[in-house]
Structure formats: structure tokens, C-alpha cells
Amino acid sequence: MAEKNDFIIQTKGLTKEYPFGEATIKAINGIDFALERGEYATIVGPSGSGKTTFLNLIGTIDNPTAGEIFFNGVNLTQMPNKDIRDIRRNKIGFVFQAFNLLEILTTAENIALPMIINGTPTSEREERVYELLEVIGLPDRGDHFPMELSGGQRQRVAIARALANKPELILLDEPTGQLDSNTSREIIDYLMKINEEEGVTLVVVTHEDMIAKEAKRPLTILDGKIYEGILESFLDIKAIEEGTL
Numbered sequence: 001m002a003e004k005n006d007f008i009i010q011t012k013g014l015t016k017e018y019p020f021g022e023a024t025i026k027a028i029n030g031i032d033f034a035l036e037r038g039e040y041a042t043i044v045g046p047s048g049s050g051k052t053t054f055l056n057l058i059g060t061i062d063n064p065t066a067g068e069i070f071f072n073g074v075n076l077t078q079m080p081n082k083d084i085r086d087i088r089r090n091k092i093g094f095v096f097q098a099f100n101l102l103e104i105l106t107t108a109e110n111i112a113l114p115m116i117i118n119g120t121p122t123s124e125r126e127e128r129v130y131e132l133l134e135v136i137g138l139p140d141r142g143d144h145f146p147m148e149l150s151g152g153q154r155q156r157v158a159i160a161r162a163l164a165n166k167p168e169l170i171l172l173d174e175p176t177g178q179l180d181s182n183t184s185r186e187i188i189d190y191l192m193k194i195n196e197e198e199g200v201t202l203v204v205v206t207h208e209d210m211i212a213k214e215a216k217r218p219l220t221i222l223d224g225k226i227y228e229g230i231l232e233s234f235l236d237i238k239a240i241e242e243g244t245l
């Protein structure tokens, strides 16, 4: 059943449990959440609070134990696997902390991969790769291998790959976690530009206060539940983890 609203993602009672000996761990504990198209949201939260699990669930690369996820108003839990796969391939882009580039492929080939998978014709694909290399500021690095690039450049390639099929939603799991602060700034500026100019919806999991704060919609995940804003209790937990409290 399609619901009429402007939400790209909506969850109802979203729950993910993992078996743990005799007991279970509730990684995601009944989340009711809605994200409007074109929003820029960030998520902070202590390690183990459920951030990655939440991204994987709304990104359709993991299945909930209970609850529902709606993508553009359509209930994913009732959708045939083939349709979910189409959404995952064409409407959603992923960027992981560890880049996940294939070392045996060049920059251009890595960026082309999602288009090869969904059968984009060669000429269109080549044009898009060229365009994306321009967007990420690496027009002359198409023939380079990932190992020949810096951390920031590799993450820009991972972002270009996530953008290849012109997704409506990009999910980024600590994309700047391994980058210095200048490069991290540069990556976030690219993302904000894509969000503003192309209306792509962004969800960025981050541990950097500066990045978290400047989003239109900062969120916190604590113990498998999501909250609006950056919670003070999270800042306390962070201070304890960092030994500054």
C-alpha cells in the first residue's frame, strides 16, 4: 500500500535483534522515523548504539526482525525481492568508512561498476564516468588505481561511485573517519553541494561534531533508538569514552 506524503524513507516500529547466547541484542529498538526528500541528516551516537544497523536497514542491505520500512511511500516489507534489488541498485548510493574500492580496477572502472551492473549502455556510461570525475575534482585520474590515490581522493572516488546511477538517497557510514580535517571538510562540502544543487537526500553517520551540527537535521542514535538533535547524554558518553569527563 502506497502512502501519500513527501517522505523518501519512513519506518514504523523498526526493530533488529541479534541472537546473543540465550538472549537477544536489540540493535534497533522500535524506531518510528521519517525523512523528507531532499533532507540532509546526520547521525551521531556512541559505538555499538545501532547507527550502522540503521543505515543498512533503510538501505535495504539488511532485513528487520520486525516493523516496516517505506521507500517513497511503498512498503519494502511487502515488495518482491526483485523490486527491492532495483531500488538498492538505482535509487540508493552507499559510501562506507573503508572506501571499499576494488584495487584491481582503475578509478574510472570503479565508478562505472554500478552502471555495468544495471546495464547502462557503454557510451552513456563513459560520459557519466567522465562527468563524475569532474564533479569530484579528479578529471585526470581515471586511469589510476586506488593504491595510487590519497585517502581523500579514494573517498571522493567512492562518492562518485555512489552517485553513478543518480540515486535519490545516499547513505554514508563515517565517510570521513579515516581522513584528516581538511580533506574531511572538502568531502562534506561536495556532499552539501550535491544535496543543495541536485536535491539528493543525504544521511551521514559521523563522529565529528562540526559535521553533525551543520546538517539541516542532526539526529542521535542511543541504544537502538533515534532522537532529534545532538543529545546531551550522548556528549556525556562521548566525553567519558574520550576520557575528558
Ligand code: ADP
Pocket: 018, 019, 025, 026, 027, 045, 046, 047, 048, 049, 050, 051, 052, 053, 054
Ligand atoms: P554502531 O554502528 O553504532 O557502532 P552497530 O549498528 O554496528 O553499531 O551495532 C549495534 C549493536 O548490534 C551492537 O551491540 C553490535 O554488537 C550488534 N551487532 C551488529 N551487527 C551484528 C551482527 N551481525 N551479529 C550480532 N550482533 C551484531
Ligand code: MG
Pocket: 051, 052, 053, 173
Ligand atoms: Mg558503525
